[in-house]
Amino acid sequence: MTFVVTEQCIRCKFTDCVAVCPVDCFREGPNFLVIDPETCIDCALCVPECPVDAIFDEHDLPDEMTEYIAINAELAKQWPEISDTKDPLPESGEWADLPDKRQWLITEAEEA
Ligand code: SF4
Ligand code: F3S
Numbered sequence: 001m002t003f004v005v006t007e008q009c010i011r012c013k014f015t016d017c018v019a020v021c022p023v024d025c026f027r028e029g030p031n032f033l034v035i036d037p038e039t040c041i042d043c044a045l046c047v048p049e050c051p052v053d054a055i056f057d058e059h060d061l062p063d064e065m066t067e068y069i070a071i072n073a074e075l076a077k078q079w080p081e082i083s084d085t086k087d088p089l090p091e092s093g094e095w096a097d098l099p100d101k102r103q104w105l106i107t108e109a110e111e112a
Contacts, residue, residue: 002037008054036076
């Protein structure tokens with residue numbers, strides 16, 4: 001089992017989740033974080049920390065978010081670890097409540 005970051009994180013990256021993870025599961029891309037399923041110990045501590053409710057138990061994912069299981073697993077192999085909080089992205093306030101953000105996910109290492 002693992003926990004999964006879903007699309008509400010895209011273009012926000014608040015990083016409150018990172019502060020509570022006891023095993024440094026989070027991996028950072030340009031405008032999204034993922035959880036490394038190989039490292040996650042399913043403690044659920046990160047779930048209430050996310051201000052936009054982006055993190056789910058993989059078994060409680062809304063149907064439209066199931067693709068994020070594979071997205072987290074794949075990108076976790078490519079992206080570096082993040083173990084400290086940082087400022088959210090500048091556009092986070094504007095994007096926090098918007099739906100359908102999948103199209104804005106940047107998977108490459110470089111900034112947009
Ligand atoms: Fe880390 Fe626990 Fe969240 Fe997994 S469920 S990412 S171990 S805080
Ligand atoms: Fe993303 Fe929420 Fe963490 S916006 S960086 S999953 S606190």
